[in-house]
Amino acid sequence: MADSSRVWCHGLGARDDHDRPYNAQTPSAALAEPVTPVGAFFVRDHFGIPQTTPRRWRLRLGGAVSAPFGIGYDELLAMERRERRELDVVMECAGNGRSLMTPRPPGLPWGQRAVGCAHFAGVPFRSLATRARIEPTALEIVFTGADSGTVHGRRTVFERSLPLAVALHPDTLLATHMNGELLAPEHGAPVRLVVPGRYAVADVKWLVGARAVTVPFTGVFQAEDYVYVASRGTPEGPVTTVRVKSLITAPEPDTAVRRGHEVTVRGRAWSGDGVPVRRVEVRSECEDDGDEDRGGDRGWRDAVLEPPTGPYAWTGWSYRWTPQRPGLYRLLARATDERGDTQPPRAPWNAHGYGCNPVASVEVVVV
C-alpha cells in the first residue's frame, strides 16, 4: 500500500500551459504543516487554467431570482471589507486515494495526497444571494467556472450545483484569499467557491456565475462524473460530504527504526461537514510476528490529539511507539468522528473511485 505516486505523469501539464490540465499532489513534507503552503497545495483542474484578470472578472447572479445582478472584483472586495469571513478548511479531492482500490478505477491515479488544509478568506455567498432575492421555487444553485472543454465527447463548462441550504450556509464562501495571499491562478483566481466539509469538486474555481434553478442540475460533473456508482449500474448520487480519514506523516515509508528507541508516529485526521474527529487509534503489525499485535480489532491504541485550528481544519495527532523486536512493521492509523463514523479496513470500492478512506498505513523496518 505504499504511496509511490509522489511523481507521476498521467494528465500532468505545466503550470503555465493554459490548454491542458495541471494536476499535482501535495508533497509529503508539506503535510506535516497544519496549514499547507500555497505552492505545495495539490492542484486538480479539468481543462487548464483560464486566463482571467481581476479587472475583467465579473460574477453574474441569475436564474430563479427576482433581482439578477453582476458584481465586479472591486465591489466584491469592498463587501469583503465589511463582512470578511476566514476559515481553515481541509480540501480533499473526491478521487484522493483511488490508486489504493482494486481493481483500480479509471481516473487520475491519486495516491493519498490530493488533500491540503488552507486558510481561506472571502465573503459568504449568502450575502450576494440575499441581494439577488432567490425565488421560493429555487432548489439548487449552479456555480459556473470560466473554464470549459470536452468531456465524454461533449463541450461543457465546469459547473457544479449545491442544494440551496448548503449554498446559503454562512460558511460557504466566495474566497479571494488563501493563506493570506490573493488566490493563485491554479487555485481559482480571482474568486473561487469554498464549501467546507464537502469534497473539493464543490469548490468551483475561476467562479463567474451562480444561478438558482428549480429542477435538480444534471451537468456532467454533477450527474455523470463525481457520482458514486457501486457497480456498472445506476449512479447513487453525487459525492458530497467528506468521509472520515487520516494520514500518517511520520515516519516516512521504509524508514529504518532502531529497536528499543522511541519513534513518534504523527499524522492528520479530518471528517466532513464540520464534524470533529473524536479519536485516532494506531496499531503496529509485525510481518514476522504471528501473535502480539495481529489480527481482528485488537491492538489499537489511542493517539494524542491536538485541537484543530477551526471546525473545518484537520486534527494533528501523535503516538509514541517503541518497537522491541526487529522486523518489517506496518503502522496503521484509524480515525473516528463525532458521528461515530470510522475508517474501514479496506478501500470501499466504487466504479469511479471516490470517497476512498481506508485505514492509513506505512511500512517501516525495525533493526
Ligand SMILES: Nc1nc2c(c(=O)[nH]1)N[C@H]1C(S)=C(S)[C@@H](COP(=O)(O)O)O[C@H]1N2
Ligand atoms: N472551475 C473549476 N473548478 C474546479 C475544478 C475544475 O476543474 N474547474 N476542479 C475541482 C476539483 S475536482 C478539485 S479536487 C478542486 C481542486 O482544488 P485545488 O486545485 O485548488 O486544490 O477544484 C475543483 N474546482
Ligand SMILES: [Mo]
Ligand atoms: Mo477533485
